[in-house]
């Protein structure tokens with residue numbers, strides 16, 4: 603980038619985190635449509651807010667109504683979608699927040715690219731692992747049915763791949779269990795990595 607020089611300001615991420623009284627982080631929920639990313643992220647956010655943590659929840663469906671409303675679901679559109687979200691999340695983490703991001707984010711390379719934008723320990727990948735058949739049975743928005751009928755192209759799990767994380771910080775089996783089980787597992791992980799007091 604020519605003729606553009608980074609300007610370091612006096613108030614930095616550490617100062618903002620000190621003001622908030624906790625570490626910032628990005629909790630990245632990835633999984634098939636219908637796996638429960640939004641439900642889990644929303645329930646965890648409520649639990650964090652109740653503990654005095656400053657949060658923001660970025661959700662796939664919502665972001666695609668505004669910031670990314672020009673993008674579809676081809677591989678290059680998904681790549682751009684996730685690049686933008688990664689940059690927004692980076693600003694929010696810089697602001698001192700615990701950011702929860704719930705996106706299908708099906709490709710390993712894009713998730714890795716976002717991870718690399720963050721300091722060690724700041725990016726926590728949460729794999730919401732639910733078999734495709736179960737997601738398809740839930741189908742709360744009727745999208746799997748449309749994808750099977752050929753009315754939606756590039757649908758993750760049907761005619762577009764989902765590359766499961768190999769080493770996510772948190773691996774949640776979100777089927778056959780109450781949503782609170784996942785929230786408890788996440789809170790325990792956040793305690794273990796020093797984001798929440800023991």
Ligand SMILES: Nc1ncnc2c1ncn2[C@@H]1O[C@H](COP(=O)(O)OS(=O)(=O)O)[C@@H](OP(=O)(O)O)[C@H]1O
Nearest residue numbers: 635636662675680683705706707708755756757758
């Ligand atoms: N082709 C295709 N593939 C997957 N998902 C689709 C598609 N078309 C629409 N939808 C709906 O859009 C939501 C996924 O958007 P994301 O921004 O999370 O996708 S991605 O990370 O860029 O892959 C996803 O939301 P969730 O069900 O909440 O995951 C779907 O409701």
Ligand SMILES: Nc1ncnc2c1ncn2[C@@H]1O[C@H](COP(=O)(O)OP(=O)(O)O)[C@@H](O)[C@H]1O
Nearest residue numbers: 635636637638639640641740742776779780781
């Ligand atoms: N542990 C669970 N067991 C059964 N159903 C669940 C569970 N978690 C979420 N759901 C349901 O699955 C559906 C999809 O959840 P949602 O959070 O919208 O998923 P995603 O954001 O991954 O698309 C919703 O109807 C939700 O109530």
